[in-house]
Each structure stands twice: as C-alpha cells, then as structure tokens.
Amino acid sequence: MNDKKLIVVSGPTAVGKTEIAIKLAEHFQTEIISADSRQCYREMTIGTAKPAPEELSRIKHYFINSHSITDELNAADYERLALGYCSEIFTKSDFAVVCGGTGLYIKALCEGIDDMPPVNPEVEKEVQAEFDQKGIGWLRAATDREDPEFYKGAEQQNPARLIRALVFKRSTGKSITTFRTARIKPRPFRIFKIALDLPRPVLYDRINQRVDNMIGEGLINEASSLYKWRHLKSLQTVGYSEVFEYLDGNISLEESISLIKQHTRNYAKRQLTWFRKDIQNKWFAPENLQDIITYIEEGTAE
C-alpha cells in the first residue's frame, strides 16, 4: 500500500523552493501541490512570488490561482483539498510533490487536523466585537469563566487563540479541548520531507532583492487594485499591508518597501522555527538538487 510517495519541499520564503520542486517534479514525472496559504489566490500574483507562467505551464500546479481572495480557507479546508489533489496525482504517478512555506498546511496534509464541528458565525462576530470594545482583560476573564479547562493550558495573552476557544464553546456548548486529540491520521502514502535553508545573510539578501524585483514588476499597482478588499483576511499579507499603509499616506514609498523587506525577513525566521521543530525534515542547501534526488531514491529503494 505504500507504493505512493509524497515529497514535501518546505523552507523559508525566497530560499528557492519553487525551482527545486519543479525539478523534482520533472525528475519523478509528476505534478506539484502548493502548500502556500497565499499563492492560491488568483488576484494576488506579484506579492506572493508565485511560480512564473512559464513554470506553471511546464508542470501542473494544484492550489495555485485556485481560489479568490473572497474565499475563506483554513487548514482543515487545505487538508481536504490537498488529499484530493494527491489522489488525483497518484492515479497518474507514484510520486507527488508538495511545495510551500505554510507549515500548518503541511502539517494538516501530512498528519491531519482534528475534525471539529463548525462554529456559529454570529457568535464569532459577537465575540470579536466585544473583544474589540473591551480588550484582552475581558477576553481572558470570559474564557477563564466559560472554558476553564482550555484557559488553564492556553496562551493567555494570545487573543486569536482565546477568541477561537470562546467562540467554539459558545457555539457548540463544548470545550474545544475535547476535540483536540492531536491524533496523527494514517496516510495511504509515504512522506519524504525535504527542507531547504541558506545561511541567514544569504537568505536575507535574496529576500531584499526579491522585494525590489516585486516593486519593479508592479507590486504597487497590483496592491492598489486590491485596496478596496484590504479588510479581507487574504490581504493581511506581507507586501500588501505595507503598500496599503503607503496609499493611506501613513508612510512613504521608501518606508513601505523597507518594511516589506523587514516583515518578509521576520516571516522567514518564523518559518525556520516551525520547520526546525519537525524532526522528520531532512535539510538541504537548494543548490544540492542531486543530493535531494539521491536521498529520495535511496529512501524508496527499500
């Protein structure tokens, strides 16, 4: 049953994942599933550093340009979608390549995410509004009162987590902790996790350079055209938020560009923290394509 293999290529932004994934897909004669929470939006292109049109035509990519910025997606949705893409690819090939920097999505695909009942959108709106008005103190007290079991072990300073738990409790009447089994779901394929890294100064140079390229390619225009959608979750994205700030006149163009670089570097650092934690990752420098292929072929030979 383990004759199917999923090759997962992860790593920080701008490290060179796209190119490696394409070469691996060509070598193993298969297709690519993106694991990037932003490249799936067809309205955002320059700022998300999507594969070039030429690359997209060379190898079929799933979860790229597949959604609109108005679509709400989460890790559970991604798990379902990605598993579907896998099944489709595995009808044609023994290999599939996953490529992306969204750690949670990769985890959802490889290990699964606990099934949970949906929450009530009205409750969600209500809690968010009350938090906006009354602040973290209220949120902590309310969560502690209504779901003490969760609150005990929670990140008590993190509004996002507390809101989620409180909304869940109010919507379902049950504590979110009762659904959190963290059970790893079996997958009908073997997984090879490849993580790419570069020396930090080199990576940061690449990031800075890529941001300059994005500006040259028209990021300001692209973001401007999306200005009216700025409130959407999908546009809370490095490279867009900063341009919106510029368009609002809060910062200069130069400040906006240097903030994009800075925030992208911050993001890359968080990605590295996430991927380092996953001990299944086998690390490579992006120039060592042949080592990666050898690693996979030796792993599949058994």
Add this chain to the structure above:
RNA sequence: GGUACUGUGGCCGAGUGGUCAGGCACGGUUCUGCAAAAGCCGAUACACCGGUUCAAAUCCGGUCAGUACCU
C-alpha cells in the same frame, strides 16, 4: 576663537542621585479553523577622563564630538 545647547544599547526615545523605561530592529520560541496570522522570551547602554557621595546615566571639573548662534 567665543557663547549656548546636546551626547543613553543597531535605531528611535524616557529618565536628573538609590525601584524594569518603552518601542522598533536583531536573536530565540509557541502553535489544530485568519498561520504571509497571533502570542511569548532574550542580550547588548548611559561619549571619554577625573572628582564629590554610602550610592552617579543623573551633581562638579576637564577632554572629545555634534549642532546653533556670535566674532
């Protein structure tokens, strides 16, 4: 040359005798429905030399540097 003001960690910036400033950067980190999100933790200061004092970033003297004005 003279007078005045200023000199705080990578940057900004509070503090004028004895409790942690703070923010950003930077580094580390957390992570099951917004994840390019959100949160947590951390090192590095008080221009230099000397003095006063139990105690100096803080007061005094000098040196250096910068800024403004004057000649």
